[in-house]
């Protein structure tokens with residue numbers, strides 16, 4: 001990516017705009033765009049393969065029926081009089097022409113995209129140039145200035161046959177085209193919440209939603225739990241796993257919006273990146289799957305003392321009386337006692353959030369294969385894409401949330417065990433363990449908190465703590481008062497070193513640039529710069545006035561004295 005005044009080259013697109021402050025562009029989001037291109041390619045590839053397989057299957061059925069009819073005709077002919085040459089007509093739907101038409105439908109792989117909040121059109125142009133089989137992209141923005149920029153950039157990049165610039169409100173556009181767009185990309189300022197209801201209706205069956213939210217303070221902080229509840233239907237918490245919780249709030253909001261219309265979501269890839277969240281979700285018009293949302297939704301109990309947590313599912317599924325059927329029932333609870341069993345502190349309640357898987361393993365595998373062949377010149381963030389996908393691929397998909405080893409140690413005011421030592425203790429006890437893309441040193445495991453605290457107690461036996469540093473009624477003191485009741489074996493396991501580490505890609509990005517983060521709205525930046533200038537001018541005037549008063553005061557005093 002290169003920025004030269006108002007000219008930007010990113011991926012295979014070069015865009016120009018007369019005033020960079022008039023239309024939004026954030027260079028740090030190149031990763032978002034590189035990643036999205038790769039994700040849409042993976043989704044399209046999988047869709048093509050399924051369509052071809054379906055068409056092939058259909059063709060096989062048709063051919064089998066034709067053969068059956070042919071045999072019937074032959075046996076009729078054999079049994080009838082020699083003059084009886086009447087053949088059974090092949091029904092129109094099985095005619096040769098029709099068979100070919102149906103098979104071709106399976107190969108009709110082109111797809112449409114709506115970039116509902118397009119700004120400069122850069123993303124839409126990149127999609128047009130970089131996605132094979134994309135046939136139409138509507139690049140929409142509310143601002144006339146943005147649409148002018150999109151129009152000029154589309155022509156400049158020779159993609160006018162694919163990208164159609166459009167001025168309109170994203171929600172109105174999506175409501176006007178229900179069940180139409182194969183891919184919808186939402187990349188708003190801050191929250192995508194106001195656009196979800198329209199997006200889940202506008203996307204075609206088995207279509208893909210690509211959604212960004214940059215309102216991290218709401219989704220991943222504890223300062224606005226009420227705002228998080230209003231926007232996403234769940235309460236945020238202060239926790240070590242807040243970044244994963246943020247993704248789960250967003251997925252929950254998408255899933256509940258879709259459920260009202262008999263649509264279920266399948267998260268393909270859900271990431272916490274830098275200062276924002278980006279999810280790739282397939283939407284399926286399958287009311288039977290929507291029933292699972294009940295048990296896929298979960299409340300979180302988070303201990304205010306030691307940070308341990310527990311999940312309370314909203315519903316339960318059990319096998320029905322008819323073999324293969326499912327019964328949907330009420331969950332039982334609460335899953336924990338009022339006070340934490342480890343430290344005695346109270347719990348805070350978070351959620352409900354999406355409690356299902358964050359990613360689809362097959363989809364990540366497909367993306368990784370595509371990413372490996374990306375040209376690094378065009379895809380400047382290739383190594384980061386590969387690194388992040390490698391970590392995401394390792395994540396335990398059935399285990400919501402994680403803890404941070406150093407934070408757990410700090411509750412006991414203890415030295416932090418090395419990651420591979422801690423992970424080995426969990427593996428040696430037969431538990432499953434993975435990291436998380438959302439935070440380095442995060443541990444996802446199916447080990448219960450009682451065992452996690454026992455690992456820490458065993459660690460402390462060999463690495464004593466200074467009890468003077470532990471307050472008498474603190475969570476740490478309560479935990480250390482209890483005996484370690486499990487057998488803990490710290491023998492190093494080869495699997496304790498996550499294999500994504502060995503590949504040497506960028507797994508966890510440091511701040512990509514100075515002053516990075518979500519950019520202010522287009523136009524606002526200009527206003528704030530003007531504000532700064534105005535404030536500086538005001539300061540100069542004020543200090544000059546003060547000087548003038550000071551001099552005048554001396555003169556008056558001199559006159560009075562004389």
Ligand SMILES: C[S@@+](CC[C@H](N)C(=O)[O-])C[C@H]1O[C@@H](n2cnc3c(N)ncnc32)[C@H](O)[C@@H]1O
Nearest residue numbers: 024117118119123141142143169170187188189
């Ligand atoms: C963060 S920018 C989009 C950046 C762009 N997707 C990219 O990759 O560079 C958000 C854009 O949404 C537009 N916008 C805000 N509200 C809108 C609405 N209700 N309908 C359509 N566009 C809207 C703004 O004018 C702005 O250009």
Ligand SMILES: [Zn+2]
Nearest residue numbers: 303306340343
């Ligand atoms: Zn506790």
